[in-house]
Amino acid sequence: MLPVAIAGCQVQPGPFSFTREAPLFRSSLLSVHGPERIGIPGPDCLPCPPMARENTVDSRQEILRTAARLFQQRGYDATSMNDVAAALKLSKGGLYHHFQGKDEILFEIMNHAMEITQERVLAPVRGIARPEDRLRALIRLHIEVVLSPRDREITVMLHENHPLPPALRKRINVRKKEYVHFVEQLIAEVQKDAHKGMPKDVTAHAARPPKPRVSPRAAAFALLGMINWIYQWYKPEGELQAQNLIPQFTDLLFGGILS
Amino acid sequence: MLPVAIAGCQVQPGPFSFTREAPLFRSSLLSVHGPERIGIPGPDCLPCPPMARENTVDSRQEILRTAARLFQQRGYDATSMNDVAAALKLSKGGLYHHFQGKDEILFEIMNHAMEITQERVLAPVRGIARPEDRLRALIRLHIEVVLSPRDREITVMLHENHPLPPALRKRINVRKKEYVHFVEQLIAEVQKDAHKGMPKDVTAHAARPPKPRVSPRAAAFALLGMINWIYQWYKPEGELQAQNLIPQFTDLLFGGILS
DNA sequence: CTAAACCGACCGACCGGTCGGTTTTTTGGT
DNA sequence: ACCAAAAAACCGACCGGTCGGTCGGTTTAG
Incomplete structure (x- = not known):
């Protein structure tokens, strides 16, 4: 499922900087194909190691934790679903798989x-x-x-x-x-x-x-x-x-x- | 300059309703042509009487008062410049004549x-x-x-x-x-x-x-x-x-x- | 006639959300 | 252990709409 934050891998937004980060590789990387299959990792993010798919409750918790951090830093209205997805190294569509909407x-x-x-x-x-x-x-x-x-x-x-x-x-x-x-x-x-x-x-x-x-x-x-x-x-x-x-x-x- | 709020004329937004009101007539109505020249007033707004053009300080004050009310009601990020302009019965371009930007x-x-x-x-x-x-x-x-x-x-x-x-x-x-x-x-x-x-x-x-x-x-x-x-x-x-x-x-x- | 005030079309960017996919994981049968 | 089908997780293009802001005007006031 979602990669957990790993040292060196975590998005490091400044207090009010908008780091609009597009995902460069599949976030669920359990496949034998590594990140080189679909792109070169960004300079600030080492490839995340593959990990077992976790249950959906943990996915939702991870999303909520990340979203809470961004909402606290920038405010709810000033934070987009794309921001949240990027911080989780997901696409927006992937985010919408877990939650019905921003509300x-x-x-x-x-x-x-x-x-x-x-x-x-x-x-x-x-x-x-x-x-x-x-x-x-x-x-x-x-x-x-x-x-x-x-x-x-x-x-x-x-x-x-x-x-x-x-x-x-x-x-x-x-x-x-x-x-x-x-x-x-x-x-x-x-x-x-x-x-x-x-x-x-x-x-x-x-x-x-x-x-x-x-x-x-x-x-x-x-x-x-x-x-x-x-x-x-x-x-x-x-x-x-x-x-x-x-x-x-x-x-x-x-x-x-x-x- | 800007019409001041007159009983029956003021925008009445609900606590969280988005009333996106387009201006229906020139807001500076000192011309001998009345509001009928350029449109029928909205159902909740009687024509504003013509008034002397005021100085720019009062324009800016009026804009700030109205913007403050909307920012308080909806939050800054959730309030658009179009919202502010509409509440003042101005266009967005007109608003930008008085202020450099939302910031x-x-x-x-x-x-x-x-x-x-x-x-x-x-x-x-x-x-x-x-x-x-x-x-x-x-x-x-x-x-x-x-x-x-x-x-x-x-x-x-x-x-x-x-x-x-x-x-x-x-x-x-x-x-x-x-x-x-x-x-x-x-x-x-x-x-x-x-x-x-x-x-x-x-x-x-x-x-x-x-x-x-x-x-x-x-x-x-x-x-x-x-x-x-x-x-x-x-x-x-x-x-x-x-x-x-x-x-x-x-x-x-x-x-x-x-x- | 000039300056100020205003308008509305327009710009590039982005919004929340959808959808038709692909990829990955899980499950059940052999 | 292997394989195929199903399910889950995910992607990226796309939608209609709106954003902040600009610009070339028009209207109004001085």
Whole structure:
């Protein structure tokens, strides 16, 4: 099936350069005929060694990974199906054998990003009893996912809202809303618990605990904003990395800038 | 010059519909010949009354406003120059009379967004003496600018990073960095002042005040993230509006979710 | 009469997607 | 083990349409 990326063989696009690469030889090279049968490999690509045909699930995964990388680098609309095919050393027709269209590729990328969020953030967090611990874990795991160089689907999902057709977009938006709602309820629990733990003389004068000055909904949007915006400014060589960003963002949420 | 939008005359695109409208009559209609001279107006557009030719600055402003609205609705790459021209009831050639190219339009929109930030946020804030008041004002003004239905350039600038060519992008990025730096230094001042104001018995044991647990840089990025992300979730009919969002985001930054 | 504003045909390139192939791999029978 | 047929994977020409941008005009304003 599709050749996997091999050192020296991978397409190396610049940050915003358009390297429109036509495939120079059959990408599925299991035949006894080598690349010389149908062309000379490009100067930046050694012949890929033959390999067993893999199942279709792996083909689709490979396409989605490559497409996600290109969509992240150039944007969905500015990336063509020809670009995606070239990066995979496929023809466009070959790409269309695996996916019905460009819409489906974007949808699967975004859906996969929601799966990642479900598996890497929500599921672990749901297993934690104490709300404050749960919220701290959610912040850490969400930041880790946004910062992960492997999970490019996440930033594609964060950035590309408009291009999906309405029916597909709705399905993604439903999952996003569920996530926001989960965060909101979690913050509400943390705020409620914090009041329970306060000395009686602070709350005794009230019939019930006063509402916090920051509503759970506003806090949820603020938290998601500060974390999701990381993809806009983060630099792997910058001074803010996961290990010092996570505690600071966590402290900020719980205690503000003056904690 | 260009007709300004008149009730009943304005292009009404759906959120993601592509209304490819060809101009049906000369857009500069000062001639004694009315629109009937060259065609019947479209069903959704009454004839625009003739008006004095305006100067080129206003033409360019009108084009930038319209382009910003379309770029915000559909994205820069998914909006064509033909789309922009149609929305202005111009031909594409007419559009190219005012701007050298699509790049220039996006650059001017983003530059204008930085001007708006300079005039509506930075300049007023610089006139405030107390750092904490200055930071509170910055939060309020920045949120107001992001929420402003008129200042679509802001959300275009927040969203469209990649499409500009490197030289133009660099110029915008320099201004963005200046803004981030300003916010960072302001937060550092606020944190410093907060320590000055603490009772001696809390700080006397230290040779100098301990570093806050949230660095100014992390706090600046977090603050900009929570505010800039508003454009992704904000709904005019939602329960979170400027007047209740501003105090909550301010309280969150200063005191966290438990204040 | 000149300049500004505008138009519409046109350019080469590319878009998403299709289709009629070829090539490669898999499968089943001998 | 071999072979032929079927299926899967892939290719490249092609489709109608559109892209950003140009150019030789026409129309309108000064």
